[in-house]
Amino acid sequence: MNVPLLDLKAQYRQIRAEVMAALESVCEEQAFILGARVADLEKDLQRYLGAAHAVGVASGTDAILLSLMVCGVGPGDEVVTVPYTFFATAGSISRLGAKPVFVDIRPDTFNMDAAQVAERVTPRTKAIIPVHLFGQCADMELIVKVAASRGLAVVEDAAQAIGAKQHGRQAGTIGRLGCFSFFPSKNLGGFGDGGMVTTGDAALAERVRMLRVHGSREKYLHEMVGFNSRLDALQAAVLRVKLTYLDRWTEGRRRNATRYERMFQDAKLQDRVTLPTTDPGNYHVFNQFTIRVQKRDELRAYLKDKGIGTEVYYPIPLHSQTCYRELGYRTGSFPVSERAAREALSLPIYAELSDDQLAYVVDTIAAFYSRH
Structure with a gap:
């Protein structure tokens, strides 16, 4: 798939x-x-x-x-x-x-x-x-x-x-x-x-x-x-x-986020995968469904081999970029952002995804962790 x-x-x-x-x-x-x-x-x-x-x-x-x-x-x-x-x-x-x-950022949102x-x-x-x-x-x-x-x-x-x-x-x-x-x-x-x-x-x-x-x-x-x-x-x-279609597409993304949450829980991956958190009072539109995972880069390569697209937003925090060295920040200045850069992985979340596709993503992640 x-x-x-x-x-x-x-x-x-x-x-x-x-x-x-x-x-x-x-x-x-x-x-x-x-x-x-x-x-x-x-x-x-x-x-x-x-x-x-x-x-x-x-x-x-x-x-x-x-x-x-x-x-x-x-x-x-x-x-x-x-x-x-x-x-x-x-x-x-x-x-x-x-x-x-x-x-720095919050670790949950x-x-x-x-x-x-x-x-x-x-x-x-x-x-x-x-x-x-x-x-x-x-x-x-x-x-x-x-x-x-x-x-x-x-x-x-x-x-x-x-x-x-x-x-x-x-x-x-x-x-x-x-x-x-x-x-x-x-x-x-x-x-x-x-x-x-x-x-x-x-x-x-x-x-x-x-x-x-x-x-x-x-x-x-x-x-x-x-x-x-x-x-x-x-x-x-x-x-x-x-x-004119935006609200419909947004609800599709939110529906897929809910399905992901249920599927990850059913797969008992809570100790390996941290799911997105929505603050009370927020209506989340899920431009990205970004999880935190162990062995992120290895998992991403495995998913690619299995035909699943992912992205890392963002692999290098801005304070670590070459052009901002002059600001005087160093590794450890923003530990939450630096950890997110190591752990965050965005999964497919667009409205047109089928339940079978969502299940395939979660099952493939579960298969990876069963071997690691």
């Missing part, structure tokens, strides 16, 4: 006619940059997320970069975030000449340990970026409380968490700004790169709109120095089709 980590072809087969019709309409219009298609997607996501404003941009990375820019982050500033995340989170900080200041945030804040701190990793929100109540007490902006990296909620509030609408990615592997993925910034602040939204077109509101009149971060109409057309 073959079980890929993600099967976008299975998803596409369900929606092919609608997607092709949407793409053909854009081609007939011959209007490809921003325009009505992007504006319609922005309105759709405002309604879906309950956000006052949504601004389409070229990628999730740009969403973070633009959000930090409108918060005034620049050279000499510090931004608190986690070392266990995709590089774009910290890279966007560095691109503005600011310094990423890392806080892989998200920022909010209890450690206050001690990392200094007079140079300008913002906090909690990452809603793998599809569930970080502890926003405490993070927002710390930020409010110090006058800091909270920029949510919700790239993996569209549709996730905390106490009923949507990821990306709790902080000052929210950042989303439409990379194809995301729960709402386009046919290429794309991103979105959400905010409840009209002035910030307008600044993002300006910055995404070289700091301009009127053609050839530049009030700020921005750059090119425009969302394409073709991507917006695809995403509008997919958005």
Whole structure:
């Protein structure tokens, strides 16, 4: 049996006619940059997320970069975030000449340990970026409380968490700004790169709109120095089709997570496999189903040989990356993140998986540990 980590072809087969019709309409219009298609997607996501404003941009990375820019982050500033995340989170900080200041993660959720945030804040701190990793929100109540007490902006990296909620509030609408990615592997993925910034602040939204077109509101009149971060109409057309299916696909992922939990328990693998934990009050959308395992790399190789796709998110924490040696961190600085980098393994979780495929994954993992 073959079980890929993600099967976008299975998803596409369900929606092919609608997607092709949407793409053909854009081609007939011959209007490809921003325009009505992007504006319609922005309105759709405002309604879906309950956000006052949504601004389409070229990628999730740009969403973070633009959000930090409108918060005034620049050279000499510090931004608190986690070392266990995709590089774009910290890279966007560095691109503005600011310094990423890392806080370790919790061992159960892989998200920022909010209890450690206050001690990392200094007079140079300008913002906090909690990452809603793998599809569930970080502890926003405490993070927002710390930020409010110090006058800091909270920029949510919700790239993996569209549709996730905390106490009923949507990821990306709790902080000052929210950042989303439409990379194809995301729960709402386009046919290429794309991103979105959400905010409840009209002035910030307008600044993002300006910055995404070289700091301009009127053609050839530049009030700020921005750059090119425009969302394409073709991507917006695809995403509008997919958005109508998002809740259905999310429930499929959540259903598969529940089935995994039952199957792992039935296989009596609790001493070898640590399953994902969902915080009380969180609605987890399972962009990834990430377990902790012993002999991770050996298990991954075994699963590959048996036709099962997996991925390691993330094998090297950011504080251990070559480009961040100058920050002065060393091995042991963030032990929880370092342990996660050794143990974490993401399994197939997409909505179209069958029960037989899920069972095959668990049975194959059980077979590995019966020999090890």
